[in-house]
Amino acid sequence: xxxxxxxxxxxxxxxxxxxxxxxxxxxxxxxxxxxxxxxxxxxxxxxxxxxxxxxxxxxxxxxxxxxxxxxxxxxxxxxxxxxxxxxxxxxxxxxxxxxxxxxxxxxxxxxxxxxxxxxxxxxxxxxxxxxxxxxxxxxxxxxxxxxxxxxxxxxxxxxxxxxxxxxxxxxxxxxxxxxxxxxxxxxxxxxxxxxxxxxxxxxxxxxxxxxxxxxxxxxxxxxxxxxxxxxxxxxxxxxxxxxxxxxxxxxxxxxxxxxxxxxxxxxxxxxxxxxxxxxxxxxxxxxxxxxxxxxxxxxxxxxxxxxxxxxxxxxxxxxxxxxxxxxxxxxxxxxxxxxx
Amino acid sequence: xxxxxxxxxxxxxxxxxxxxxxxxxxxxxxxxxxxxxxxxxxxxxxxxxxxxxxxxxxxxxxxxxxxxxxxxxxxxxxxxxxxxxxxxxxxxxxxxxxxxxxxxxxxxxxxxxxxxxxxxxxxxxxxxxxxxxxxxxxxxxxxxxxxxxxxxxxxxxxxxxxxxxxxxxxxxxxxxxxxxxxxxxxxxxxxxxxxxxxxxxxxxxxxxxxxxxxxxxxxxxxxxxxxxxxxxxxxxxxxxxxxxxxxxxxxxxxxxxxxxxxxxxxxxxxxxxxxxxxxxxxxxxxxxxxxxxxxxxxxxxxxxxxxxxxxxxxxxxxxxxxxxxxxxxxxxxxxxxxxxxxxxxxxxxxxxxxxxxxxxxxxxxxxxxxxxxxxxxxxxxxxxxxxxxxxxxxxxxxxxxxxxxxxxxxxxxxxxxxxxxxxxxxxxxxxxxxxxxxxxxxxxxxxxxxxxxxxxxxxxxxxxxxxxxxxxxxxxxxxxxxxxxxxxxxxxxxxxxxxxxxxxxxxxxxxxx
Numbered sequence: 001x002x003x004x005x006x007x008x009x010x011x012x013x014x015x016x017x018x019x020x021x022x023x024x025x026x027x028x029x030x031x032x033x034x035x036x037x038x039x040x041x042x043x044x045x046x047x048x049x050x051x052x053x054x055x056x057x058x059x060x061x062x063x064x065x066x067x068x069x070x071x072x073x074x075x076x077x078x079x080x081x082x083x084x085x086x087x088x089x090x091x092x093x094x095x096x097x098x099x100x101x102x103x104x105x106x107x108x109x110x111x112x113x114x115x116x117x118x119x120x121x122x123x124x125x126x127x128x129x130x131x132x133x134x135x136x137x138x139x140x141x142x143x144x145x146x147x148x149x150x151x152x153x154x155x156x157x158x159x160x161x162x163x164x165x166x167x168x169x170x171x172x173x174x175x176x177x178x179x180x181x182x183x184x185x186x187x188x189x190x191x192x193x194x195x196x197x198x199x200x201x202x203x204x205x206x207x208x209x210x211x212x213x214x215x216x217x218x219x220x221x222x223x224x225x226x227x228x229x230x231x232x233x234x235x236x237x238x239x240x241x242x243x244x245x246x247x248x249x250x251x252x253x254x255x256x257x258x259x260x261x262x263x264x265x266x267x268x269x270x271x272x273x274x275x276x277x278x279x280x281x282x283x284x285x286x287x288x289x290x291x292x293x294x295x296x297x298x299x300x301x302x303x304x305x306x307x308x309x310x311x312x313x314x315x316x317x318x319x320x321x322x323x324x325x326x327x328x329x330x331x332x333x334x335x336x337x338x339x340x
Numbered sequence: 341x342x343x344x345x346x347x348x349x350x351x352x353x354x355x356x357x358x359x360x361x362x363x364x365x366x367x368x369x370x371x372x373x374x375x376x377x378x379x380x381x382x383x384x385x386x387x388x389x390x391x392x393x394x395x396x397x398x399x400x401x402x403x404x405x406x407x408x409x410x411x412x413x414x415x416x417x418x419x420x421x422x423x424x425x426x427x428x429x430x431x432x433x434x435x436x437x438x439x440x441x442x443x444x445x446x447x448x449x450x451x452x453x454x455x456x457x458x459x460x461x462x463x464x465x466x467x468x469x470x471x472x473x474x475x476x477x478x479x480x481x482x483x484x485x486x487x488x489x490x491x492x493x494x495x496x497x498x499x500x501x502x503x504x505x506x507x508x509x510x511x512x513x514x515x516x517x518x519x520x521x522x523x524x525x526x527x528x529x530x531x532x533x534x535x536x537x538x539x540x541x542x543x544x545x546x547x548x549x550x551x552x553x554x555x556x557x558x559x560x561x562x563x564x565x566x567x568x569x570x571x572x573x574x575x576x577x578x579x580x581x582x583x584x585x586x587x588x589x590x591x592x593x594x595x596x597x598x599x600x601x602x603x604x605x606x607x608x609x610x611x612x613x614x615x616x617x618x619x620x621x622x623x624x625x626x627x628x629x630x631x632x633x634x635x636x637x638x639x640x641x642x643x644x645x646x647x648x649x650x651x652x653x654x655x656x657x658x659x660x661x662x663x664x665x666x667x668x669x670x671x672x673x674x675x676x677x678x679x680x681x682x683x684x685x686x687x688x689x690x691x692x693x694x695x696x697x698x699x700x701x702x703x704x705x706x707x708x709x710x711x712x713x714x715x716x717x718x719x720x721x722x723x724x725x726x727x728x729x730x731x732x733x734x735x736x737x738x739x740x741x742x743x744x745x746x747x748x749x750x751x752x753x754x755x756x757x758x759x760x761x762x763x764x765x766x767x768x769x770x771x772x773x774x775x776x777x778x779x780x781x782x783x784x785x786x787x788x789x790x791x792x793x794x795x796x797x798x799x800x801x802x803x804x805x806x807x808x809x810x811x812x813x814x815x816x817x818x819x820x821x822x823x824x825x826x827x828x829x830x831x832x833x834x835x836x837x838x839x840x841x842x843x844x845x846x847x848x849x850x851x852x853x
Contacts, residue, residue, distance in 0.1 A: 207717050209707055216700065220693035226652065226684060227704035228673035 009329070010279055014293065017322045024317060025310060035308030042303025043296055051184025053292065053299040054191060055257065059084070059266065060291035061194040062249030063273020065201055068282050070242030072205065073234055074218040075126065076137045080246040081270030082144025083121050087114035088250030089151040092261040093159070095172045103175035110255065111193060111248050118247020119240035121147065126239030130232045136239070144270070155263050167263035178256045188256035195288070197245060202284035214238055246270065272319060278326040294319065349408070350375040350538045351396070351507060356405030358391055365391040366402070367562040373555070378529055378539045379567070380549040383559030383582055384841070389542045390432065392559070393509045397429035398422035428505030430497050432512045436484045442495055443467035443480035446502060470502050475531065490521025497528065508532060510541040514548060515639055526552050544637065544845060546575050558582055579838050600628030603799050604768060609658035611644055619644050619823045622658070626801065629794050633810050634803040635844055636820030642803050643685060645820065646772045649801070650682040651675050662768070676705060681766035683758055685773040691757045694746035699727040701745045701756065705764040733759045751777040762789055769793065771802040775809050787813045807840045819843040
């Protein structure tokens, strides 16, 4: 019953945001019918567009999963954005330095490495929370911002590719990239990585002692402590997983699409990941449709700007509406739970 | 004749009844308070003292009964009604804003003239004025957080006095204070009487009552006895009225030869908080096959001790040895694995997770045992089997294990927690106030379980505020008072209840031999 209600509420949020899209398009567009058609049906008209939509959802699956992994234990990771960006830079550097000789090995090493980097960054906030009682909401956000600026200064400085017209590092070695499913636009192997991560996390949360303890800590810390759960340890594990998945988001994107670190390539992955996680209500499997929905908004808006007379910023507006609605509700639930 | 009773008394509460759900808190209670006297209400915990005065203060509403103030029949529907009648109440728990100054706490809330601009100077002037009037020396500018408990209590009292009530009610004003601070408050009560006010105060410290009260009403199980003129009563007589006279013969007698080896040893345990010693010199040993009862009122340190014993708090000094191993600083998982179980008093926040499902609550202490899981993965079938078993024991076999625990009634939840801890099969099971919410049958089953554990050579510690609740199974009582073990009674079948209660309220000093 309760789950049914939650599902309805989520559905309501999605419908509201789509209604908002229809209203905006109807008001702004000179030819609303064709714009609407492009927006809603565009992404499904051919495999290429459809594939691009799926591609766009891959990093969101990771960041959504990352936020979820922290959120179940009450660890509110607002540093996703920085973790995504910084870990992909570290992975890129390593790929540039060492990737030449064993490219196929590094295809596997780099995602794992960025997982560790992102996780470690996130664990700093976890440590501050446990040792000094500093809220991770603040510390993760601030650390994230520092890392973004640090990474940017590296991209603009020592790592800049002088021959590139945009701010970016040189390209990674040719073979150091994910194989691409040609028919589906940019769709690449990363989607399998995403599915696997989600599947593993789903099993861990639903079926393992660790997942049980994580959820327990999130729901009632006092009871967990009383039950013998090592609350600090669980929080650290959650923080690590949270930052880790976020770290993979950027690297997978780079290995799949950009093949080099481009300044600002990940803009918004972190924040949209939070919305994705909140829509999916901490059930990892639901992260898949939720991220595809977000990617749909993005691609739909692009379609509406190509085949209609909208601007691509439309997607940002709709995403903002979804974001406001779900975070308002999610944060409310979070703090209500915490008070108990 | 009738008229004179009504006129003579400042306050008259007649035939008051109050029920909370199934529990009858007041049965035909009466309160007669003469003008300009200090009237004490005494009685053991949950005798209905607070309920009675809360009705007078308009916080609770009575189901039946009459209230007369100064010879006029009145209706008190809210705290505001009560205030209008000149009644002010100082509550048992301090409700000051710690980050505000004394003056701000006194006047910033409920200023009578909302349009007036509140200036610091004006607040200070008002505060100084009222403090001079009641001869209390506090710095109006100091933050409440920097005050001692006694000073905080004074601020709380001043806050009520500033409305110039004619009747002042104080609910256990001294229970948090040390002797000197309490002395101070008592002096204040006397000066209030000199001012011409009528004072009602609740206490379970009989020595205080004998010092300041003019008249005394005794409460027992929601009924009132009295009022008595203090000068005609002795403390012993009051005791007898509060707790009854009967001596009970018990079935179970303490037999040292049946107990086994030492299982638990507490050495000089101590706990400080913000410079106050809350627990001191707590030492005792427990053997296998023993049921130990720990008694004490709420501020006696019993609850603190139980939490330290299970590892929810870290002691400031001393040692806890369990099965020969020093567990003072071990965490709860280690304690559980060594064989300690705990039924906490706070069953809704500590003992259970209301937002979690029932099965998540049931398996918490066995989640790593082969009953439930492999080393990493949970076994859903075994979980459901185990949960169903627990639910059957609790008499709620029809509950869906996937429902959240908050859908259980209070009693069912308590049975669930107790069943869970017993099924964890610990060597030492600690119960903190376990009888809450249990009906007679469940309580009897719990006692049978305790005896079974005892016969299997396991040990039980049970704390209670009701001294006779477990008297028929407990081998030995330790009594806590003011953070120390004040006395120890072997259950030889002839324990005098009055003596136990005397020890609980601190009448008997050091009876341990």
